[in-house]
Amino acid sequence: MLSEFWHPVCFSSDVAGPKPFPATLLDEELVLYRSGGRVVAAKDICIHRGVPLTFGWIDGDEVVCAYHGFRYGADGRCTRIPAQPGAVIPRKLCLHTVLAEEKYGVIWICLAQTPRQDLPDWPELDDKGLKRMKMPAGIWKCSAARHVENFNDLAHLSWVHAGTFGNRDLPEVRNYDVEVSPTGMHFEADYDRYSIEDFGRKGALEQIRYTYDVTFPFYTRLRLLFPDGRNFVAYNLPSPRSARETNVLFLLTRDFDLDESDESTIALQTRVLSEDKPFVEAQKPEELPLDLSEEFHIRADRFSTCYRKALVGLGLGGEIVA
Ligand code: FES
Ligand SMILES: [Fe+2]
Known part of the structure; x- marks a missing residue:
């Protein structure tokens, strides 16, 4: 499928x-x-x-x-x-x-003769007015669907990313709605996180609007809207090499600091991803359990429960295996 x-x-x-x-x-x-x-x-x-x-x-x-x-x-x-x-x-x-x-x-x-749906619709990625960066690709020993859930998981930010922007003093995830369409999913939420300058310390907090757009089966655009109107966008492209191995491609754009080099942003983003990696690679079972009775879900997991149901709706019955 x-x-x-x-x-x-x-x-x-x-x-x-x-x-x-x-x-x-x-x-x-x-x-x-x-x-x-x-x-x-x-x-x-x-x-x-x-x-x-x-x-x-x-x-x-x-x-x-x-x-x-x-x-x-x-x-x-x-x-x-x-x-x-x-x-x-x-x-x-x-x-x-x-x-x-x-x-x-x-x-x-x-790999099929007729694609089931179009490529993700992200026209802004061709906008020459934005600063565009690409992260070095990397292989993760995980299923692509586990990777998607981690990237779209709000509750882990305060815990896994406490060494960078995560705010462990404010771990509550406010209620949010998830829209599901035939080709993807959309949801938005606010998160109070430490500014980049305060990475790893208790410094200034900024309330950031996180807007997630998922294109089935695995591809996410995450827009971070800063209080002053700046936008930073991450495109997470976990490509399924096999049921348990994923090649993670990652693009970034920003509409500010256009003349600054990519290096510090890529270094920071690499650090953030390296906080996620050991958790996602260690998850058991490796395949995402699509039967909701197999793991315990909380209200903050609304994305995850909707995503699992959507994958079943697409025809991924049972576990994702090759
Ligand atoms: S040319 Fe003989 S195997 Fe390719
Ligand atoms: Fe993360």
């Missing part, structure tokens, strides 16, 4: 240079390269003798297999068989390609 959705697998900038790019999505090993101005994504298997194309290299608009030198270009079509240079190459000599789209500086893949 998950294969029917678009999933991000890497940043656009990853598919460049002399080597084809390897990616894993839902246990499928893929090769990515550029040809004819488009990204080609295919199963990482040369159709001649089954060697991974990621052993090979890029030559212009083509990927070259390292075993016998077959070359593949636009749409995954074989363009040359060096051991038989005059041969006519039939059209069906083609890699097993999958759908690939490049948007927001990210490469999205759908």
Whole structure:
């Protein structure tokens, strides 16, 4: 069922240079390269003798297999068989390609022939007037759905993030509503947190409006609206490599400090994510339990209970396993 959705697998900038790019999505090993101005994504298997194309290299608009030198270009079509240079190459000599789209500086893949819904609608990511940053990708030993729930969990902020912005003196989560649509979810809540300058100390508190927009199955835009009207937005893209391994891609934008470097923001954000990681990787069971009777839920978990029901509604009965 998950294969029917678009999933991000890497940043656009990853598919460049002399080597084809390897990616894993839902246990499928893929090769990515550029040809004819488009990204080609295919199963990482040369159709001649089954060697991974990621052993090979890029030559212009083509990927070259390292075993016998077959070359593949636009749409995954074989363009040359060096051991038989005059041969006519039939059209069906083609890699097993999958759908690939490049948007927001990210490469999205759908393993099914017809995607079930569109890519997330985040047009502001193309707005040149914003400062845009990308975090280094990282593999987490967790399911993507557990990662989503952690990212959208209000009650953990005061506890897990007490070493940075979290405010353990104000752990109460005020009541909030969750809207569920056929393609995603939306909710908003206020959180009194320590300002960045006071990270890890008891300093100034600021009330921040957190607005979450989830695109099914795993992708979240979180907007932080500061009291003075500034906006900081995080895009959490946990890409499911397998049932228990997730490649976390993360983008950030802000509409202030446009000329300042990315470094301090990325360092702070890295620190915040490293506070989450040991918790999410340790959760048992690793798959998100979709049967609500399996874990205990409190009022603050409204997102989580709605999310689990929504995943069941999408057809993810039982546990998320490959
Ligand atoms: S296995 Fe790739 S060219 Fe033979
Ligand atoms: Fe967190």
